[in-house]
Structure formats: C-alpha cells, structure tokens
Ligand code: ADP
C-alpha cells in the first residue's frame with residue numbers, strides 16, 4: 348500500500364517558513380497534483396517525501412511508516428525532475444539500467460525490466476542510442492523509464508514537462524496519464540500550470556504561500572473555488 352500522508356508538516360529554512368501546517372492524505376494509486384505559483388513550496392513538499400529535505404515539524408508517512416529521517420534510497424519512491432539529465436555517454440538501455448545495477452539486481456532481471464519498460468513507453472527500438480541521438484520527447488520518455496523501471500510504489504514528478512515545447516507537452520501529458528493507468532502506482536505531480544493540473548489530477552491541492560488553499564477534484568475546484576486565490580488561479584490562462 349502506497350498511501351502518502353503529510354501530518355501537520357512545517358518546513359522552515361532558517362527563520363523563513365515555506366511550508367505551513369500541511370496535512371494531506373494521498374490515496375494508494377491516486378494521481379495527486381500539487382499546483383501553485385512559483386515559490387509557493389511545491390518542490391519542498393515533494394523533496395520532503397523523497398527524503399531530500401526533512402520536515403522541521405510534523406510527520407510524513409509512506410504506507411504505514413513514518414519516514415522522517417529515513418534515507419532517500421530506503422524509501423519506496425522514484426523521482427522525475429524538471430531537468431531530466433541523462434548520462435550522455437551511456438546508451439538508453441544503460442541509462443535505464445543504471446539504478447538497477449546500483450541496487451545489484453541480477454543481470455537477466457535488469458534486461459527484462461528495461462525491455463518491458465521500454466516497450467511500455469515506445470522506446471524499444473531506441474535502446475542502443477545515446478541521448479544526443481534522441482529528440483526532446485524521446486529523452487523525456489527515457490527519463491520517465493529510468494524512474495518507472497524500478498517499480499517503486501510512489502512516483503514523484505517535479506514539473507517534468509516544463510522543458511518541452513507546447514506540442515510535446517500535450518503529448519507527454521497524455522503519455523503520463525496512460526502510464527499511470529497502466530502501472531497503477533501513486534503519483535504526486537508538481538506543476539505551476541493550472542491546465543496541466545486540471546487535466547491530469549484525480550485530485551488537486553492548490554498551494555499558495557506554503558498553505559493548502561483547497562484540495563479537491565478538478566470539477567469541485569472549478570465549480571466551488573474555496574477563495575479568491577483559487578478562483579483567480581484556476582481561472583487564469585496558462
Ligand atoms: P516551488 O517549487 O513552489 O517553486 P520551492 O519549494 O522550491 O517552491 O521553494 C519555496 C520557498 O523556499 C522559496 O522561497 C525558496 O526560495 C525557498 N527555498 C527552497 N529551498 C530552499 C533552501 N534549501 N534554502 C533556503 N530556502 C529555500
């Protein structure tokens with residue numbers, strides 16, 4: 348079970364509070380979008396789930412376990428960043444296999460997992476190529492593949508589409524939705540783009556100034572925005 352919970356979580360950097368009393372219960376297999384303007388604390392929330400930052404106060408649960416203080420590699424998570432740096436000197440296969448090799452998976456197991464994942468993402472004919480021989484969209488799919496090949500229970504995605512052009516963004520958005528339907532894992536997806544949020548999320552948490560302004564299904568937010576901030580943010584053009 349890969350439920351993720353924030354229980355009265357605060358984060359301060361020195362004296363500056365960037366996350367204020369966040370409680371959030373993300374269901375197993377849910378696609379939860381964290382949306383809000385730049386600097387509102389989205390990445391910090393995600394990084395606390397990943398273990399790249401620790402809460403100043405409060406607890407984060409993955410499954411039934413409080414993960415405060417647990418090393419990132421011992422959390423059952425995979426993360427896709429905005430700057431999906433691939434290893435330039437490695438083939439697509441080796442890029443995807445790298446994390447499995449580090450974790451000492453058997454060779455035959457690595458081969459099968461990489462090939463299965465590549466097939467899911469339409470990368471099966473590109474496994475021998477180097478990143479510079481790929482298009483931007485193909486590179487982005489390799490970055491996704493590198494994360495999902497590990498079969499983590501929770502996927503953390505931080506603005507994974509923001510470096511793509513408009514057409515590729517729409518295409519990759521659809522890819523991620525399909526992928527989520529296929530792999531049935533919990534996804535926490537961070538974006539500043541309300542259109543992305545409204546089209547992708549099962550539920551959306553709207554964040555501003557480190558505070559959750561509203562949590563709900565896209566239609567609920569649209570029909571009944573909780574306050575002027577949500578109304579303005581959801582209603583504004585991207
Ligand atoms: P978002 O992802 O929504 O743009 P962030 O979570 O990256 O926002 O940042 C929220 C706030 O916290 C920003 O004001 C940012 O400058 C600050 N911040 C983030 N990380 C650190 C850090 N390691 N040290 C100090 N301040 C930070």
Ligand code: MG
Pocket residue numbers: 389390391
């Ligand atoms: Mg961010």
